[in-house]
Amino acid sequence: MSNGDSYAITVVGHDRPGIIADVTGAIADLGGNLEDSSMTLLRGHFAWTLVVTGSDPVEIEHRLESLRHNGLRISVIALPEAPSHGDAGAVYVMSVHGGDRPGIVSALTKVIAEAGGNIVDLTTRLSGDLYVLVAEVVLPADTDIAVVERNLSEAATAVGVGVTLRPEDIDLL
């Protein structure tokens, strides 16, 4: 249910109990609607992105000002109308893992971009020396998957990691 302009709020900083309740409380008080949001801890840092409609972004930013002194960095950004992804395509999951070194993510996502693919979800994690990437990728319907797999494999070898690409598997019930 969308009403009016959308804006993105990002909240990054020290994790502590109550951040989500505080931020959503402020938004609700000002009549804003929380639409999609995604929050996780990245190496222990709180990282949250929210899409909000209704209310006034300037007012919200002003109101969230009071939370900043708790070590949180908060920004409010107006969003243009979301572009429509009208293209037909097939969804794949790309998994990458190997020893950490610079350039892994760029090397592999470049192959996807060159294939006309779009990354719609991405998680990367580093633990010790192990680097892991999982991405959900939409490839155009007429993509030659064998070619993409070969190009991914070459790019992965060059940066010393392994890569797999498999179709997203959904059971419709």
Next chain:
Amino acid sequence: MTDLLPDLPKLHVGRQRDVLRAPHAALATTCIEVDPHSDDTVALAADLLATMDVSPGCVGLAANQIGVSARVFCLDVSAHPKARTCHGRFVLVNPVIEVATRKERAREGCMSVPDFTGDVRRASRLEIRGYLPGTAEPVLIKTDAFEARAIQHEVDHLDGLLFVDRVVDARALHPRQTYL
């Protein structure tokens, strides 16, 4: 493999019904047991089958998905590549799960929640008791793999639960890519 159930009494051709979408209250309500023998139950069974038949990709439907609070679902996984044991196209009344073991994780979608999919753990070995519509004899269905998953999904509906209630963690709910 097809394990044949006893022959269904000939059901009249049912009516296609609208499939409700979350957050409709009927989908969050526990359905009540019904008389498997009654005309209403037999008619409901026919409507469920008629609605499943016209819904692309639909392999099962619970009564509350068409707005009826009755412990009745239909199922047909016979065309599905992941089905192993398969009981064909059937309707079960007042189902009770008796054995559910060997949980496996898979991503599910549902006609009543068309914009999302979610990763759910479900038993891959299942025994379920119930009645065929229009009969008084209980049947026991022993199944596995995809048919087992689909049955558990439908029984959840009858208990007012959606797959969203069972996603394994906060990263296991996904927007459904509608590009396909």
